[in-house]
Amino acid sequence: MAYTLSGRLQSRLAAAQLPLVAACVLCVVLPAWWPLELAGLMLGVGLVLDVVVYDRLLDYQPGSAAVPLGLLELALVMAAVRAFSIGAPLLPALGFFAGSWLVAQALGHAGLPLLRLSYADDGGELGRIGAGLAVVTLTVFGTAGGYAWSQLPPTVHLSAGIHQGPIVITKREHLVGERGAVVRGGIVVRADHVVVRDVATLGGDYGIEVDRARHVVLDGVQVVGAKIDGIHVRQSTVSIDDCRVDSPAGWTQGIDISFSAGMGMSMVHGCTVVGGMQGIVVDSAEADIHENRVSTTSFQAISMTEMSMGMIAENEVAGAVGAGIACVDQSMCMIEDNRVSGTRPDPTSPGLERQGGYGIISDYKAEAELADNELVGNAGRVGVFAGAVVTPAE
């Protein structure tokens, strides 16, 4: 077939209609936005290729080109899905793409030639139908986009200066602080899909408390002087990025994610935690502790305990007491590429071996999988206690 540019675009739009309908249905049934986002990306990638590449390079497009061109489009769509962080599960997304491709082939070879007598003669152009297809497509995406926009959570901007807290968030919203915005007395999150960004807290029992909420994002937050925990997470899932927690001395913890087992993975990434008794604690939860800096705690710097599961990787731990990284109480931990230095024995527990200043310990039936950790200047390297295991064995 030798498409005209207009014919390519119109045929592309025609082939996109059935997948668009399917995507809309899936969006309602799942419910999730990824089917429509994926359909939009597929259509967008296809239209761009039509204009920029195919029309210029393919005067005549043999039927046998369908498979290689389909694979090219699949690769570009997958790259775009990653680039735009679309949460499409791989196998269903591949299935959706394959189904759409088959529909396009069936339409191009059979459906459209049946619908329009001169389809091949006209280089794929569909006449008035083509314009109608463009309108329908724009209407679908316009409607979906409008609906999505109407469902966006409100964004509350916190001005610079000190605000008296605690601020309690009970509905989905984005709380965004201007530079210098500080909440005295902490923030409490009790709703799903809340985002707290660029806000500092001062004092309070907890700097930020997340209670029974899923998919909460704490991005660029700073917590200073919380009396118990800097960030206190219970029965929730959170994604904590680029935070800074300064804890006072005493029975305090920087970040504590507890009692969230089975709810999904939480993440702590790129945070700086200073002071307090423990830096980052994961207790009965699943978590990924990645690329954080934890220093000068008066006890363990990073601890995964009570049947927790997760990864502790690429963190920098300095000046902990007792143990730098601890995998405890039947937890399963992958501990990789961390740098642990200057861990000292706990002076309050003289003679207690497990508090002997190890870089890493695995204690009480825990299973720790170690790889490529750098242990420097610690009183001990790796300690294994009470039926725990480390692999490879030390």
Add this chain to the structure above:
Amino acid sequence: MTPTTPSCAIVGSGLGGLVAYTTLRHGGLAPVEIAVFGTDADPAAAFRANAGAIRQRHMRSESDGHCFARTFPGLAVRSALRDRSLRPLVDSVRDRYRPTVDEFLAHVAEARAASGWDASFRPRRVEQVRAVGGGFELDGDGPFAHVLLAPGHAGLAFPPGLDEDPRAVHAYEPHGYADEVAVVGAGMAAATEWLNALAAGARVASVRRREPERRPLNVERRYFTKRGLDGFRRTGREERIALLRGFVAPSYPAGPEWDEPIARATEQGRFRVEPEVNGAAQVICATGFRRGYAADPLLRDLVGGHGLDTAGSWIVLDADSTVPALTDDARTLALAGACAQWAHPGSDTVVGMKHAARGFLRRVMRWRTR
């Protein structure tokens, strides 16, 4: 209500006529609204004779070279369904599918029966077309508001000096093979005759003025759809004449089925290329058909009688294969087949005939719905 007298006439009862007829029927015209004039009720009669003469077994056309109005399902799909085999579809996707002549002839018979062709057929050779009020008279019969002329080829072309030579036979005439055969020409028919004569045990001299091109279709693929045709139609008069002359350069498809027998025969000294016929016992003229409107009495009279615009040996046509001076809101005169090359370089192929037929149907439907 369906009219009871024909408003449309098709002059020519060959493949071009059948394609136009099935297209009009697809557009909703009843057999009684269409008159088909020709000398043989079998639309494949001329093709069958020509293909039989050169013992052609496969078509040069592809899956969409069929006579039904819609492109889909093509011959490959029909063959796949009939034989319960994916092979025709795979070949078609690779542009390698070639229906057999028998398959094509069976398809023509099916299209003839399914379309009601015989109900519209009028056995008469039309010798004159004249524009009159309300359309066109065909030898005084009519008027018909819309007429499509598909007169077919104007006759067999012989090289100068050979038309009276007793040794000479045209490839499209029934013939056997002598021990020493000279085949004049280098196109598809000539290549077929090389293989036929070699298979019959003859020694073959290929007489040619220029080397044949090797391509699957006689016209480049892009000229079969709008993209290529748009460029073709943007050409000026002289440029288009030069292009059309280029399209008649001899060619036949590439492939081992052609090359290997010739290579073997060349090694055995049974095949050679010669510039002249020399003393061959038999001369087969695979030189195609007479070309140009002047070679056809009907078209020559049409041009002379109405002072139509011509360029070289072609009648100047609009993009939809209609004659501009004789086509308006109330009437249509269109050409199909080899004589419509000004509008479509591949007009003598089935796909080219469909192009003319669809343009004709659009005109007719516009007139009917006014």
